[in-house]
Amino acid sequence: MHIITDVNEMQQRCLAAREAGRRIAFVPTMGYLHEGHISLLREGRRRGDLLVLSIFVNPTQFGAGEDLDAYPRDLTRDAEMAESAGTDLIFAPEAQSMYPGGYATYVDVEGITDTLCGASRPGHFRGVTTVVAKLFAIVQPHLAFFGQKDFQQLAVIRRMTLDLNLPVEVVGMPIVREADGLAMSSRNVYLSDDERRQGLALSRAIALARQMARDGVEDGGEILAALRALIDGEKDARIDYLQICHQLTLQEQARIDGDSVLLMAVFVGKTRLIDNSFLL
Ligand code: AMP
Numbered sequence: 054m055h056i057i058t059d060v061n062e063m064q065q066r067c068l069a070a071r072e073a074g075r076r077i078a079f080v081p082t083m084g085y086l087h088e089g090h091i092s093l094l095r096e097g098r099r100r101g102d103l104l105v106l107s108i109f110v111n112p113t114q115f116g117a118g119e120d121l122d123a124y125p126r127d128l129t130r131d132a133e134m135a136e137s138a139g140t141d142l143i144f145a146p147e148a149q150s151m152y153p154g155g156y157a158t159y160v161d162v163e164g165i166t167d168t169l170c171g172a173s174r175p176g177h178f179r180g181v182t183t184v185v186a187k188l189f190a191i192v193q194p195h196l197a198f199f200g201q202k203d204f205q206q207l208a209v210i211r212r213m214t215l216d217l218n219l220p221v222e223v224v225g226m227p228i229v230r231e232a233d234g235l236a237m238s239s240r241n242v243y244l245s246d247d248e249r250r251q252g253l254a255l256s257r258a259i260a261l262a263r264q265m266a267r268d269g270v271e272d273g274g275e276i277l278a279a280l281r282a283l284i285d286g287e288k289d290a291r292i293d294y295l296q297i298c299h300q301l302t303l304q305e306q307a308r309i310d311g312d313s314v315l316l317m318a319v320f321v322g323k324t325r326l327i328d329n330s331f332l333l
Contacts (some may be wrong), residue, residue, distance in 0.1 A: 054136045056128075056143045060151070060191055063144045063274060067105070067193045075102035079194030079221075081185060084108035084145075085239035086134045089229040093198040094138035096226060105192050106135050107144040107190040109151065113159075114180030121182040125242050144192065151187060160186045162209050162216070165303045169205050169316055170327065173293050176216045181206055182213050189214075189221055202228045202327040204316060205266055208303060228328075230256065236328045243324040251287040255328040258283050258295075262315050271308050273297040276315075276332075284319060293318035297332070299327050309333065 057063045070077055078101025080093045097104045108131055115121035128145060135143055159179055165171075166178040189197065199207045207225050214223050229237050234256030235249070244252055258280040265276050277295055284290050295317045297306050306313055309332050316329040 054132070054140055054143065056145055057147055058147060058150070060146055063146075064191045064193070066142065067103075067191070069228075070103045071193055072105065077101060077103045077105060077192065077194045079105045079107070079188070079192045079197045079199065080189050081107045081109075081199075083110045083124065084131050084278075085127060085242075086131045087237045089200055089202060089237040091134060091138050091228050092229050094140055094155065095133065096224065097196065097198050098139035099266075100224075101196055103142070104140050105142045105144060105194065105246055106140045107146075107188055107192065109144075109146055109184065111151075111180055111184040112148050113152065113183055114177050116176060119174070120240075120243075123243075125239055132319075143189075144188075151184070159183045160198075160213060160217075162212050162292070163168055164206070165208055165212060167224075169294055169296065169298070170318060171205065173318060175314060176253060178206070178209050184207060184216070185210055186213065189219055194221055196224055198224045198226055201225050201329070202226065203239070203327070204314060205303060208301070222267065228330075236326070238326065240324055240326070244321065248289060248321045248324065249302055252319075252324075252326055254284045254287045254290055254321075255317060255319055255326055258317065259315060259328060259330040262332055263330065266309055266313075271310075273305075273307050273309050273313070276309070282313075284317075287321070289322045291320040293320060300331070 059272050062130050078097035080097050083088050160182040161179050171178050262276050297313050300312045300314045311333050313332045318327045
């Protein structure tokens with residue numbers, strides 16, 4: 054396994070691999086790897102010939118006052134975990150080489166970026182789509198793997214890939230959870246023991262919503278009211294958004310059906326956790 058920081062070297066290696074007929078599988082991340090990332094790498098290993106992992110804490114997707122500087126980083130540990138999962142190349146560029154002086158180009162997906170995380174974090178998805186478009190241009194992947202943990206992000210990347218005719222197959226992968234139900238996230242390290250326990254309200258809310266849906270409750274408002282009460286029962290939890298949306302349009306749904314996804318972002322103390330699930 055090699056760790057490459059230089060943009061041109063990375064691009065040359067990937068172009069050479071493509072010319073040699075190798076299928077490039079790509080997993081973009083911000084590092085501080087956990088089993089969620091590893092599940093993406095394993096699928097990439099299974100489906101590609103050259104497995105590329107990028108580790109880049111992308112400054113353009115963080116808003117003012119967000120956790121860019123505090124975001125956890127540990128390249129040594131990440132490299133060990135990535136190698137065990139069969140990674141061939143890690144691309145770990147510096148911010149300066151991704152966005153050198155004079156940088157002026159951004160990719161903006163309209164519509165589905167206006168709601169949910171897009172409404173709470175203005176400019177976030179513009180940063181995500183810009184960096185993913187750049188990474189696709191550098192790595193030239195045949196396949197790119199993204200987690201459903203970031204449900205809206207996956208929808209936005211699919212939209213961008215389709216709209217810009219990018220020759221990449223975008224693959225969505227299931228959410229990996231801790232044994233007690235908390236969705237894995239690099240940001241979980243911010244939680245104190247007590248906050249970690251309160252954070253279980255998100256997966257408990259999902260379980261309750263799914264149970265209500267199975268029991269025949271079709272009124273989205275009734276389900277959301279029950280979840281709000283559950284989450285508000287935790288003293289340090291503050292709901293950022295809690296919505297039931299159509300899986301493709303991300304428009305809110307009053308009545309649930311087979312396309313309904315429950316999406317939530319909840320602050321527990323200062324840490325913002327996101328989670329989601331289909332209801333039926
Ligand atoms: P991040 O490093 O948080 O930007 O995440 C990199 C990729 O890993 C994204 O496609 C995420 O959706 C995915 N990911 C993060 N957490 C999980 C998880 N718990 N299960 C599955 N995929 C995940």
